[in-house]
Amino acid sequence: MHVQAVLFDGFDPLDVLGPLEILYAGGIATNGGITVELVSAEGARDVPSGLDLVTLRATARLDPERDGLILVPGAAGATEQGDPEDDSIPSRIARTQRTALPALLSAAMERPGSTVTTVCGGSLLLAMSGLLKGRYVTGHHDALDVLWGLGATVVRARVVDDGDLVSGAGVTSGLDLGLHLLEREFGPRVAHVVEELFAHERRGVVWRPTGAEPAHI
Template sequence: MHAQIVLFDGFDPLDAVAPFEVLHASGAVTVELVTAEGPREVVGGTGGLTLRATAALDPGRAGLVVVPGASGAAEPQADDSIPAVLGRTLSTALPALLKTAMDDPDVTVATVCGGSLVLAMAGLLDGRHAVTHHLGMDMLDATGARAVHARVVDDGDLVTAGGVTSGLDLGLYLLEREVGPRIAHAVEELFAYERRGTVWRAAGPVPAGER
């Protein structure tokens, strides 16, 4: 299996690196850093930490496409606020590439933290179950997505994760789902990290409070 982790200017480094390391450690998934534009140095939103993307995002390549969130100022009106950073992705080729990936039955698109808002703001999550950072849940709802308060939400070919550290949980869940629980457990032991929370899926009886 192959995973493409998407970088964009102002991305949150932990959102990208956590799933990268988890998936790579499995030995069963090849992982690369990509951008909409192709190989380049990409400056993250945390202290100017820079990672190098080695390829362009290929939305037709079977496997996983992982979209991180952004890191930025807490003030919502600031030019480098997280909503502003995420919003700037809409003027790039990324939304069209992600739409192509989401339309491909052989691709699972996954997000960490505000990564789901990139999809949502591009109009790609209408009616889909998803989660984002707790501070962005209202924004997610406003786009037409069906926001779910869970650590990880599995909506079939869309798997989203909540806050920044949930990239670890996302990576381990993707390993369990796509490769198998024995591999996921081995990586969990290697990282000395136990996943948090129940993965939400639209399966089983509906709880009384949600009817």
């Protein structure tokens, strides 16, 4: 399984590195069953994060035709937007819409063999691109109303698995997301050994649109 972790100007480093390190460790635990790389819509380049001290290097352009996982992070910065061109999270996510990223993600989501995953504001990036209409999704709690307004079906869960779309809530949910993806792909023993390595116990139920319809309680 190959993982393409997407970088864009202003991305949140923990949204990327949390799940990516989990999946990288999963690659070791599976003797190379997982490979990971950092990509951008523009190709190989140094990509500044939303934290001034952190820049990561994308080594390739996002390839929507490649099977595997695509990891979409949110942005880092102030939560309140004062101006469309400021360095707030809403502004940084909105500026991705001027790049090739939405078209690349749309192409990936239209083909079998690709699973798109998001952490925190990554689901908002997809929703602003018109890619979450009618899909079950979660995201950062501050963005849930916006996700509803953009046509997504919001579930207040830490991880939501809607088949070829798997989303995590706030930033630290990326660890839970990574462990769930390991279990989904390789089974509980691989996920457990990585969980022990990181001394992190997953929280809550991974929500899926399956099973009995619960009565109101």
